[in-house]
Amino acid sequence: MDLLKYKHIIWDWNGTLLDDVNLCLEVINTLLVKRKLSMLTLEYYREIFSFPIIDYYEKLGFDFAQESFESIGTEFITDYEKKRNQCSLMSDAHKTLLHIAQLGLSQSILSASKQNYLEKAIGEYSLDATFFEINGLNNHYASSKIDIGIDFVTRNKFDPSTILLIGDTTHDADVAASIGADCCLISNGHQSHQRLVDYGVPVIDSLSVLCQQDFIMQNNSLKINLRETYDKYALERESSVMQDWKHEERARFLSALQKEHKHKLLEIGAGTGRDSKFFQDQGFEVTCIDLSPAMIDLCSQKGLKALVMDMTKIDLPDHSFDAVYSMNSLLHLTKDEFSEVLLRINSLLRPNGIFYLGMYGGYDFAGVWEKDSYTPKRFFSFFTDEQLKEETSKVFETVSFNRVVFESENPNHFQSVMLRKRC
Secondary structure: OOHHHOOEEEEOOEOOOEEOHHHHHHHHHHHHHHOOOOOOOHHHHHHHOOOOHHHHHHHHOOOOOOOOHHHHHHHHHHHHHHHHHHOEEOOOHHHHHHHHHHOOOEEEEEEEEEHHHHHHHHHHOOOHHHOOOEEEEOOOOOOOOHHHHHHHHHHOOOOHHHEEEEEOOHHHHHHHHHHOOEEEEEOOOOOOHHHHHHOOOOEEOOOOHHHHHHHHHHHHHHHHHHHHHHHHOHHHHHOOOOOHHHHHHHHHHHHHHHHOOOOEEEEEOOOOOHHHHHHHHOOOEEEEEEOOHHHHHHHHHOOOEEEEOOOOOOOOOOOOEEEEEEEOOHHHOOHHHHHHHHHHHHHHEEEEEEEEEEEEEOOOEEEEOOOOOOOOOOEEEEOOHHHHHHHHHOOEEEEEEEEEOOOOOOOOEEEEEEEEEOO
């Protein structure tokens, strides 16, 4: 599915992101047994479950002449909430939410759950910061989401054609149609695969399907934009003045290279070639790579061995460098790519080789930087200090880890890491 055609994703909660089907079956069966009604199998539950919930309860045999729908609904939700901590998120939920965030799409929740219960649940799964808005009902009787869906789109002035609603029931398809959005339904929720297919909307078997084709499309799109941006600003960056702290970082790595008598150096994400030229002038044999042809042209003009190359596909011999240097380049990788590139750098290094990694970070983020002054806006991944230490230590021995803190209001800082290939 091509998620790149959308700007916003509306998620259903129960049965879509939260795996609560078995709990709902357990609770409804408790209510049925108490009233001497027939219990449901999982298969029959997924065939009969529907909205509004009052109609579903009538099909189950509840007698509203004997007790009100409201009292039965309250009994259900009370028992459900007591046991909700038994539920986990769908196995691919975290990965899929992160993937969509990395595409630069905003996300929200639209649920038939009561608002305060919904907010509490999402907070307990540490997902509240993921969503642009969290929208539920003002009661726990799960009637319809259509009105709050229309209000959400109208209030935020969304173009409905740029919205995809992802849910697990035919009611979600009805909501999408009412607001003019596209819809995709997941078949491991509260209704069976065949019921969803018969409704005539796209159906997927798991959330991971949303990542598969798009992972390739996303990376291609991000890299195309990144190349275009750095080609566009190459001459501007060539004439920019290098900050003092960057001189100090470079000099510190030079000292380590000289102390250990290193000779052959690879720079990943060389940009204009300023650092590679500095190291070459100090007597090192330097190879530099960059995704941007315009940047590589500037490197070549400086007399450097320069290659246009994607750092996720470094086509150079293993064990061919004494050292690798990369300043503010690996932060353009997705977090999955980051781990893979660390392994590739390790294979490029000779025994006892050293790797300088410098990048902005200090907090957890992955996505297109909306405040970027460059166009097209660039993709960035930032790590907290602890996250970066954990990732790099999986592959390398840590020689040093330093922070360069800026006095501006910029929320991140610079992470300076010296790493060594393990023997």
